[in-house]
Every structure is written in structure tokens, then in C-alpha cells.
Amino acid sequence: METVNKRNFSIIAHVDHGKTTLSDRLLQFTNTVADRVLEDQHLDSMDLERERGITIKSHPVTMFYPAKNGTTYQLNLMDTPGHVDFSYEVSRSLAACEGALLLIDAAQGVEAQTVANAHLAEEQGLTIIPVINKIDLPSANLDLCLQQLEDLLAIPAEEAILASGKSGIGIEEILEAVVERIPSPRWTDSDATRSLVFDSVYDAYRGAIVFLRNFSGSIKMRDQILMMSDHTRAEVKEVGVFTPAPQKVDSLGPGDVGYMVCNIKNPADIKVGDTITQNANPAAEMLPGYKEVRPMVFSGIYPVETQDFEKLKASMAKLQLNDAAFSFQAESSVALGFGFRCGFLGLLHMEIIQERIRREYGVDIISTYPSVVYKVQKQNGEEIEVDNPINLPDPSAIETILEPTIVAHIHVPNDCVGDILALVMEKRGSCERTDTLDGTRLILECILPLNEILVDFNDRLKSITRGYGSMEYELGDYRPAKLVKMDILVNGEPVDAFSSIVHTDKAHTKGGELCSKLADIIPPHLFKIAVQAAIGGKIVARDNVRTMRKDVTAKCYGGDISRKRKLLEKQKEGKRKMKNIGNVSIPPDAFIKVLKND
Ligand code: GDP
Numbered sequence: 001m002e003t004v005n006k007r008n009f010s011i012i013a014h015v016d017h018g019k020t021t022l023s024d025r026l027l028q029f030t031n032t033v034a035d036r037v038l039e040d041q042h043l044d045s046m047d048l049e050r051e052r053g054i055t056i057k058s059h060p061v062t063m064f065y066p067a068k069n070g071t072t073y074q075l076n077l078m079d080t081p082g083h084v085d086f087s088y089e090v091s092r093s094l095a096a097c098e099g100a101l102l103l104i105d106a107a108q109g110v111e112a113q114t115v116a117n118a119h120l121a122e123e124q125g126l127t128i129i130p131v132i133n134k135i136d137l138p139s140a141n142l143d144l145c146l147q148q149l150e151d152l153l154a155i156p157a158e159e160a161i162l163a164s165g166k167s168g169i170g171i172e173e174i175l176e177a178v179v180e181r182i183p184s185p186r187w188t189d190s191d192a193t194r195s196l197v198f199d200s201v202y203d204a205y206r207g208a209i210v211f212l213r214n215f216s217g218s219i220k221m222r223d224q225i226l227m228m229s230d231h232t233r234a235e236v237k238e239v240g241v242f243t244p245a246p247q248k249v250d251s252l253g254p255g256d257v258g259y260m261v262c263n264i265k266n267p268a269d270i271k272v273g274d275t276i277t278q279n280a281n282p283a284a285e286m287l288p289g290y291k292e293v294r295p296m297v298f299s300g301i302y303p304v305e306t307q308d309f310e311k312l313k314a315s316m317a318k319l320q321l322n323d324a325a326f327s328f329q330a331e332s333s334v335a336l337g338f339g340f341r342c343g344f345l346g347l348l349h350m351e352i353i354q355e356r357i358r359r360e361y362g363v364d365i366i367s368t369y370p371s372v373v374y375k376v377q378k379q380n381g382e383e384i385e386v387d388n389p390i391n392l393p394d395p396s397a398i399e400t401i402l403e404p405t406i407v408a409h410i411h412v413p414n415d416c417v418g419d420i421l422a423l424v425m426e427k428r429g430s431c432e433r434t435d436t437l438d439g440t441r442l443i444l445e446c447i448l449p450l451n452e453i454l455v456d457f458n459d460r461l462k463s464i465t466r467g468y469g470s471m472e473y474e475l476g477d478y479r480p481a482k483l484v485k486m487d488i489l490v491n492g493e494p495v496d497a498f499s500s501i502v503h504t505d506k507a508h509t510k511g512g513e514l515c516s517k518l519a520d521i522i523p524p525h526l527f528k529i530a531v532q533a534a535i536g537g538k539i540v541a542r543d544n545v546r547t548m549r550k551d552v553t554a555k556c557y558g559g560d561i562s563r564k565r566k567l568l569e570k571q572k573e574g575k576r577k578m579k580n581i582g583n584v585s586i587p588p589d590a591f592i593k594v595l596k597n598d
Contacts, residue, residue: 005071006255007182008213010078010093012121013103014111014470018133022103022165022174023061023077029171030063030075033244060096060211060257061244067179075178076257078198080117086345087474088293089325091120092198092273095289096213096257099127099182101174102155106132106140106162109438110148112411112470118153127182130155131174136164148438185255186215192283193217195252195276197227200267202321206237208267210260210276212252215287217278219260220251224279228286229271233279234262268324293325295343296404296475297350297454298387300331300368300497301357302339308363309338315361316340319353326353331388335497335591336366341388347454366591369500372451375402375478389499392485395536401483401501404450405476410461412469413441419464420444427452428481428503441468447476451501486540488514489532490522493582497591507533511541514594521590524548529584545584 013019027033063075080093094100100121104110121128130153132145146157161177163170199211212219219225223236240248241258252258264270272293275286303312316328327343344350350370357363374386377399386392408429412420417434421444424431429448437443448457453473461469486507488498498518502510511533519531522545529545 006074006076006185007099007178008076008078008097008185008255008257009099009101009178009182010080010097011101011103012080012090012094012114012117013133014105014108014113014117017103017105017108017111017114018165019103022101022131022133022163023079025165025168025171026075026077026175027061027063027244029168029175030065032061032063060242062241062257065175065179068176069179073179075175078257086349087116087120088291089199089272090117091124091289092196094121094124094126095273095287096196096198097124097126098185099129099178101178102128102130102153103133104130104145104149106134106142106145107137109141109145110152112409112443112472115152115409115443116472116474118155128155129174129177129181130160131163131170132160133163133165135162135169136167144438152437190216190283192281193219193225193276193278194283194287195219196287197270197272197274197276199272200270200324202267203261206261207263207265208261208270208321209246210262210264210270212256212258212260212276214252214254214256214258216254216283218251218253219276219278225262225276226279226282227269227271228275228277228283229273229290229292232264232269234264237261237263267321270324272324293345295325295327295345295373296450297344297346297370297372299342299344299350299370300333300336300339300388301328301342301354302333302336302366302368304364304366306337311361312340312357312363312365315357315363316342318361319356323353325349333368333497335495335586336368343387347458368497370454371501372404372449372454374404374483374501376400377402386501389485389501390496392501395484400480402478403481403483405447405479406450406453406473407476408444408446408448408453408471408473410444410446410469410471411437411441412444412461412465416465416469417442417444420461420469423457423460423464424448427457428505448473449479449481450475484535486511487534488518489530489534490518490586491529491582491584492532493584494534495591498594504535507535508540512543515541515543517594518590519543519545521593522584522586523590525584 011019011023060076060078064072065075066072078093078097080090102118104114130149132142146160149155149160150157161170161173163174194216195212195214197210198213201209203209219236219239221236221238225234225236238248238261239252239258240246246259273290277283303309320326325345328340331341332338344353354367357365371387375383376386376393377383378393378397379399421431424446427448429446431444431446433445435443461471482504483501484504486500486502487494498514515531515533524546528547531543532539533541
């Protein structure tokens with residue numbers, strides 16, 4: 001199979017540096033899609049992605065480009081997810097390419113994710129074509145960008161192409177560079193098929209559709225294939241390429257990028273990074289870099305209306321079909337009823353899934369505090385993993401609790417460094433290194449507990465730096481920490497939805513905040529109710545619910561007894577709907593209010 005006239009490449013960039021706009025320009029220039037279709041930005045097919053300016057799913061596209069040298073090239077553009085939560089997926093899409101366009105917004109310069117993505121591309125041995133984008137902007141600072149390219153990424157400034165996806169500057173130059181600079185597809189001269197799975201999507205009629213980059217041998221209809229990670233066998237029903245619409249072809253040869261439909265119905269059986277080979281003549285080794293993706297952040301998701309449980313379950317099952325990294329399992333909570341314990345790659349992944357459940361499936365949900373996966377070393381020598389505070393063993397059985405950390409690279413303007421360092425300290429982190437980025441910004445390398453960045457770290461970083469700060473992170477190691485389980489008691493009874501694993505130094509503050517919120521939200525009762533935060537048997541904070549008698553009949557002056565009775569009946573009805581924690585009645589939405597407020 002001839003591969004000389006093919007190029008596989010991707011575009012990598014910090015969010016908002018113009019990847020989508022530039023991709024569209026390339027499709028338009030090569031007449032891959034008609035101009036009018038472009039309005040709905042092709043590569044980002046999910047609404048939510050578009051709104052947030054991030055790409056979650058990678059959709060490869062095949063274009064044909066008649067180059068100046070007289071040859072027409074087949075260009076396969078792979079889209080990569082643009083956020084740290086998805087860095088493994090990014091690395092797999094990159095592994096399917098030989099080159100990458102590295103976009104830098106001319107007005108913003110190099111950002112945290114520009115550096116992180118450039119490193120991922122280098123690790124895969126890709127040819128990097130630097131593109132300074134948005135040069136039409138009056139605020140563009142070309143000199144600074146070129147300097148940063150050399151200083152921060154060690155890429156010679158003369159390699160940079162100046163472009164604007166918006167006004168169409170430099171598009172042809174980019175396509176020429178793809179053809180000239182990026183090598184034709186690597187493939188090993190072996191007849192054993194090795195094909196990299198870099199993504200999959202679910203189609204209601206055909207089941208799982210696997211995205212492949214073939215490295216050697218070929219894959220065609222009716223082949224009996226073998227997934228090398230777990231030895232699953234399957235029969236190929238169809239192979240094809242994306243133009244961008246899927247188009248059937250006879251076979252995917254060496255260097256080809258395309259899709260495969262086989263008789264695997266469950267997308268969870270298809271693992272990104274896996275190698276596919278022929279069952280009859282299997283390859284000796286998998287392609288390098290396969291890793292099992294494991295959720296890092298867990299949280300309970302419950303329907304606000306109990307009757308939505310089945311609908312929620314169905315929508316989660318559907319979401320999982322297109323996102324094998326998302327996991328869920330039924331659980332129940334005294335306070336919130338029946339729901340699910342869900343696992344996510346990171347916080348952004350969690351937000352996206354929650355938004356999609358609300359928006360695409362119309363289910364109103366409430367989620368509990370996110371938790372990371374702790375490793376607990378017990379006195380008896382056993383080590384267990386805990387992702388839900390309720391499963392933490394009794395303190396007397398625990399030797400050490402270890403928590404996951406991250407290594408973060410934070411880009412901050414010089415004048416905000418003090419405030420950011422204070423934030424890092426507050427979050428129990430430490431700053432290991434500082435580097436100057438240019439005259440105006442610094443890069444801080446910090447180690448932080450993953451748990452501490454879950455809630456508001458990024459928002460606070462953005463607000464302290466007036467939007468100029470940016471961060472990327474990778475997972476670090478597990479470290480021992482002084483962690484304890486904190487329970488919230490209402491009138492002496494624990495409320496499971498509010499249990500959390502906290503650092504001992506923070507228990508008092510966090511406990512106090514929760515108690516006062518809950519005490520405000522629980523309606524007054526006839527008797528005094530204490531809301532307490534407890535660690536083991538020890539109370540670390542408390543607050544009281546107001547005491548009051550609500551006499552609903554007070555408004556009915558005088559005699560109408562039947563009306564009075566009706567009102568009392570109604571009040572009883574209302575009470576029935578309340579959740580009872582011990583002898584305290586709490587309206588279900590009280591829990592929701594407390595969890596939402598945070
Ligand atoms: P992505 O997040 O990297 O995919 O970025 P988008 O392509 O969605 O662009 C982000 C924002 O920058 C949008 O508001 C675009 O209209 C704008 N933009 C993209 N390319 C250019 C450009 O070349 N010049 C200017 N002035 N704006 C651009």
C-alpha cells in the first residue's frame with residue numbers, strides 16, 4: 001500500500017487559541033465541506049463543547065490537497081481533546097499522527113496548555129509546525145510570541161508560520177508545510193496487522209464504532225480481529241474513512257486513519273490505546289503506550305425528583321456508550337434517596353457529564369461533594385482504595401491514609417505571584433520551582449493534593465489573575481496526609497450525604513460552614529435541634545436550628561372548622577414528603593440547597 005502521499009496530523013493549542021476556526025478554514029480551503037455547512041463548526045459536534053470551547057471527542061477528517069509540487073495529498077486531520085482531564089486521550093490521538101500544528105494566539109502568547117501539549121507531541125516524536133495565529137488582531141505581539149517559542153519550547157522562531165484562521169491568512173502556507181515538513185506515515189514492514197484504537201463512538205444502529213490508525217498490515221470486512229489488551233475477538237463488519245461523513249472503503253492499509261464497525265456492541269469493551277491485530281496472524285507485541293484509564297474523581301449523582309431515577313439511569317447508560325471513561329454504579333443515601341456513585345477523569349469531565357444529563361436528557365440532578373480515591377493502609381497490613389467517605393474504615397483500624405497529588409504548572413502575571421502562592425499554601429500545596437516566562441509572567445511548579453483543587457481552585461486562579469493565569473496538571477504520587485472522616489449530625493443522627501474526608505487542620509472551618517448552612521435551611525421545629533460536625537466521637541463544630549411553632553390555622557379567624565381541618569390535613573401531607581432524619585423533618589430540597597450553595 002502506497003503511503004507516500006498521505007499525512008496524518010493534528011492541531012494542538014490552548015483553549016480559545018483558534019483551533020476550531022483554523023480547522024474549518026483548512027476544510028474549506030480543500031473543498032472538503034461546502035462553505036454553508038461550516039457554520040455549524042464541524043469538528044466540535046456537541047453543543048456543550050462548542051459553548052465551553054473545548055473538544056472532548058476526537059473526530060478525524062480526511063481532506064485532499066493538491067500541493068504546489070503537483071501531487072495531490074490525502075491529509076488526515078485528527079482532532080484532539082483540549083483539556084488536561086483528557087491528556088491520555090490527547091496522547092493517543094497524537095500517537096496516531098506524525099506531525100502537529102502548534103497554535104499560539106498572537107495576542108495571548110504561550111499558555112500552560114500550549115507547553116503541556118507541545119511536550120506530549122514531542123514525546124510521541126512528532127514534527128511540530130508552530131503557527132502564530134490571530135495575527136489580524138491589533139493586540140498581536142509577534143516578537144513576544146516568537147521569543148517565547150524559542151525560550152519556552154526550544155523551537156526555532158524561523159519555523160513559525162504567521163496565520164489568521166479568521167481572515168484566512170497563511171492557510172495555504174500551513175497546508176504546504178504539512179506536506180513538506182511532516183513525514184509520510186510510519187509503518188513497519190510486517191504483515192502482522194497492528195492498528196491503534198484512539199477513540200470510539202456509539203451508534204444506535206451499528207453499535208460501537210472504533211476509530212483506528214493502522215500501522216502495519218490491513219483491516220477489511222469479515223476479518224477476524226483480536227483486541228490485544230484483553231484478547232477479545234470480533235468480526236469486522238465495515239471499515240471506512242471520514243470525509244468528514246463516514247465513507248465505506250474496502251480496506252484500511254498501513255498509515256491509514258479511519259473507522260471500523262464490528263460485532264462488539266458495548267463500547268466499554270473498546271479501550272482507547274489498545275492494539276487491534278488479526279486473530280489468525282497476531283502481532284507479537286502491542287503498540288506502545290497503552291494504559292487503562294481510571295476515574296480519578298468520584299461523586300454521588302441523585303435525581304431531584306425521585307420518580308426520575310429510571311430516566312437518570314437510562315441517560316447515564318447512554319452517556320457511557322460514548323464515554324468509556326465515565327463510570328456509574330447504583331447507591332442509596334438516607335438523605336438523597338436512590339442515585340448513583342459516578343467516576344470521572346477530572347473535574348471538568350464531571351461538569352460536562354452533569355451538564356449533559358441536565359440538558360440533553362432533561363433530568364434535574366444533585367451531586368454530592370466530589371471525592372478523590374484514597375489509599376488506606378490498615379493496621380492489619382491490608383491496603384484498600386476508598387472513593388466514598390462512608391466506606392472509610394473505623395479510625396482504630398487505620399494505619400495511614402494516602403491521598404493523590406498533582407504536579408501543576410501555573411502561569412501567572414508577576415504582580416499576582418504573592419496571591420497565588422498564598423492560594424497554593426491555603427490548599428496545602430508547595431511551590432517547587434519558579435521560572436520566568438517572559439518579562440511579565442512566571443511559571444510556578446507546584447505540588448498540590450488533588451482533592452484541594454476539586455472545588456474552586458481554577459475559579460480562584462482566574463479571579464486573582466483577572467483571567468490571565470492558566471494551569472495544567474498531571475497526576476503525581478500518593479502521599480500520606482492527616483485525613484479524617486467528618487460526619488454531619490442532625491439531632492445526633494449522621495446525614496450520609498454530607499460525610500466527607502477532610503484534612504484535620506480544615507475540619508473545624510469546613511464543619512462550621514456546613515453546620516451553619518444546614519441550620520439555616522432546616523425549617524424551625526417545635527423542639528431544639530442541634531446540627532453538629534463530628535470526627536470520630538468528637539464534636540468539632542455546631543449550630544442550632546431556630547425553634548418555632550408554625551400555626552397554620554392562625555390565619556383563619558373565627559369559626560370555619562372545616563377549612564381549619566383542611567389546612568391541617570394539608571400540613572400533614574407536606575410533612576409526609578419530608579425526609580426524616582431521626583425525629584427531624586427536612587424538606588428534600590434542603591440537602592440540595594446546601595450542596596448547591598457550596
Ligand atoms: P478553540 O477553542 O481553540 O477551538 O478556538 P476557536 O476557534 O473556537 O476560537 C476562539 C475565539 O477566537 C473565537 O471567538 C473565534 O472567533 C476567535 N478567533 C479564532 N481565530 C481567530 C483569528 O484568526 N483572528 C481573530 N481575531 N479571532 C479569531
